[in-house]
Amino acid sequence: MTLQINAVAPDFEAETTAGRIKFHDWIGDSWALLFSHPKDFTPVCTTELGALAKLQPEFDKRGVKLIGLSVDPVHKHAQWVDDINETQGARPTFPMIGDTDLKVSKLYNMLPADVAGDADSRTAADNATVRNVFIIGPDKKIKLVLVYPMTTGRNFQEILRVIDSLQMTAKHRVATPADWQQGQDVIIAGSVTNDEAKTIYPNGWKEPKPYIRIVPQPK
Secondary structure (H helix, E strand, C coil): CCCCCCCECCCCEEEECCEEEEHHHHHCCCEEEEEEECCCCCHHHHHHHHHHHHHHHHHHHCCEEEEEEECCCHHHHHHHHHHHHHHHCCCCCCCEEECCCCHHHHHCCCCCCCCCCCHHHCCCCCCCCCCEEEEECCCCEEEEEEECCCCCCCCHHHHHHHHHHHHHHHHCCEECCCCCCCCCCEEECCCCCHHHHHHHCCCCCEEEECCEEEECCCC
């Protein structure tokens, strides 16, 4: 079963391309994006890591740390980075976890707990479910979970959009409507009474229905 939103992200220690880390300590007071891959040197994942490398400044601007995971050893990750740079025109500099014992994949329910074997004996198809995205807040709680099939590359522009929404709604008592983009109107959260809303929004709001209260995005 997938980990639930608002559950504490399981802590772990692991070897990465940037050295050994303790996950919660590594996150610190930042947001984090943990994204997983079933195997190194796979085509779709190669394009994804290249896309993330190009977008890293956008994540940095939002205070989001990037960390990848693949069911292969760290030394293979380092070799894979060369291929990513050659084929995608960008070199990932964020850490990649080596999950050769499948410990983190099982901890995050990406593989069943009773799966056995080491990384070398497993194919990408064996690890097909290790295709997750977890957005984790500074409180170490999971804010979003996405699971992708092996044949569909991830949309990191959408993930940036979600992060913009999560970070804004964590500070303000609002929600974002379908297809919301940065700068567009938002919805007053249902937990805010009309009396409270009048104090927060003295200029009022648009109300197509009593339960839909639309205001400009908070500054």
